[in-house]
Amino acid sequence: MEFPFDINQIFSERVSILDQTLVAGRRSAERPDLQGHIATVIDELGRASAKAQQLTAPITSASKLQSQRHQLYLLKDGESSGGRGVVVGFLKVGYKKLFLLDRGGVHIEAEPLCVLDFYITENLQRHGYGLELFDFMLQHKNLEPMLMAYDRPSPKFLSFLAKHYSLTQSVPQVNNFVVFEGFFFFNRSVAQLRKVPLKKPDGEIKPYSLMEREVVRQEQRTLPWPFAPPHSPQRLVSSQCSHSLSMRSSPSRAPPQVVPPSCPGCSRIQSPQSPLIDRYRERRSSQQGLAARCSLYSWNMDSRAVGPLDRPLPGTSLSHFHVSVHPRRMASAAELP
Ligand SMILES: CC(=O)SCCNC(=O)CCNC(=O)[C@H](O)C(C)(C)COP(=O)(O)OP(=O)(O)OC[C@H]1O[C@@H](n2cnc3c(N)ncnc32)[C@H](O)[C@@H]1OP(=O)(O)O
Numbered sequence: 001m002e003f004p005f006d007i008n009q010i011f012s013e014r015v016s017i018l019d020q021t022l023v024a025g026r027r028s029a030e031r032p033d034l035q036g037h038i039a040t041v042i043d044e045l046g047r048a049s050a051k052a053q054q055l056t057a058p059i060t061s062a063s064k065l066q067s068q069r070h071q072l073y074l075l076k077d078g079e080s081s082g083g084r085g086v087v088v089g090f091l092k093v094g095y096k097k098l099f100l101l102d103r104g105g106v107h108i109e110a111e112p113l114c115v116l117d118f119y120i121t122e123n124l125q126r127h128g129y130g131l132e133l134f135d136f137m138l139q140h141k142n143l144e145p146m147l148m149a150y151d152r153p154s155p156k157f158l159s160f161l162a163k164h165y166s167l168t169q170s171v172p173q174v175n176n177f178v179v180f181e182g183f184f185f186f187n188r189s190v191a192q193l194r195k196v197p198l199k200k201p202d203g204e205i206k207p208y209s210l211m212e213r214e215v216v217r218q219e220q221r222t223l224p225w226p227f228a229p230p231h232s233p234q235r236l237v238s239s240q241c242s243h244s245l246s247m248r249s250s251p252s253r254a255p256p257q258v259v260p261p262s263c264p265g266c267s268r269i270q271s272p273q274s275p276l277i278d279r280y281r282e283r284r285s286s287q288q289g290l291a292a293r294c295s296l297y298s299w300n301m302d303s304r305a306v307g308p309l310d311r312p313l314p315g316t317s318l319s320h321f322h323v324s325v326h327p328r329r330m331a332s333a334a335e336l337p
Pocket residue numbers: 049052053115116117118119120121124125126127128129130131132150151152153154155156157159160161163
């Protein structure tokens with residue numbers, strides 16, 4: 001994506017990390033005119049992403065970034081366009097408080113890092129730029145993709161996650177977020193998730209992702225629960241759990257391609273020795289740059305935990321996975337599903 005100004009002058013790094021301040025390095029902090037250019041770039045990227053996802057309005061813009069506590073990773077190619085550089089794409093992430101269903105249909109309150117928007121310019125897609133950007137974010141956040149939630153991922157993004165991170169088995173949700181097998185098990189090992197009482201009064205429950213993607217085109221919605229076809233994931237899950245949360249799920253543009261539970265009511269969490277984890281471990285250990293990435297798991301917290309996915313590293317922070325735990329409900333391992 002080209003602009004009528006010098007991209008290299010604004011973004012000195014190949015990947016810039018932008019937040020509420022709209023500052024990309026020291027230079028732009030000192031120059032209000034450069035900040036205007038940054039806003040132009042973000043707005044343009046947001047529009048292009050919305051178009052690519054067939055949303056009626058962008059979910060990413062400079063003004064939204066200024067008002068929300070999100071982070072935007074912007075990738076440039078500094079050598080193109082006669083040395084002025086081009087913008088390749090962006091990835092926006094942020095923490096969201098979510099009510100999720102584990103494999104057994106138990107409501108879990110969590111605040112994981114979520115992928116909120118992701119876009120690589122059309123002519124550069126399928127060239128590995130998306131992977132470069134996503135890997136950069138994972139290293140910066142010191143996080144594994146299995147521990148994140150994905151806000152209504154597009155088919156291309158689902159294919160991307162399957163190809164690069166072997167994320168294929170999702171745990172059905174009644175909201176717009178997709179989480180994958182391992183999310184509950186490994187996050188729980190880091191910090192206790194909070195089980196949400198099934199009869200929690202509606203008033204206390206915050207809505208799902210209602211802020212941004214509700215602007216999606218109504219006609220592209222498929223039928224939500226309880227109108228979904230009898231064997232759809234929504235129905236399978238909703239039939240197992242309480243309804244106060246289900247009724248509040250936000251509309252979806254195109255429901256995530258979730259995989260229905262193979263055995264509703266059976267073992268909720270894969271054994272750490274399961275083929276899934278083995279596959280994941282094999283794949284991850286063969287990747288270059290793995291050493292730079294920290295494992296997240298503190299295995300002392302739960303006596304049932306059997307060992308790290310990669311390895312524990314000193315100084316591992318829990319901050320990537322904010323969990324709301326009521327002081328009196330700091331659950332012991334035995335309390336958890
Ligand atoms: C939560 C959200 O943000 S959902 C929104 C996600 N964004 C979009 O759908 C916007 C349009 N798509 C894109 O911008 C990009 O395709 C992205 C961001 C999804 C992936 O970035 P890319 O640079 O294309 O990915 P990268 O080259 O690293 O990996 C390629 C893989 O991504 C997936 N992929 C990328 N483009 C496509 C496509 N047109 N059709 C199907 N799969 C695709 C495939 O798995 C592909 O592997 P393959 O070529 O072997 O089939």
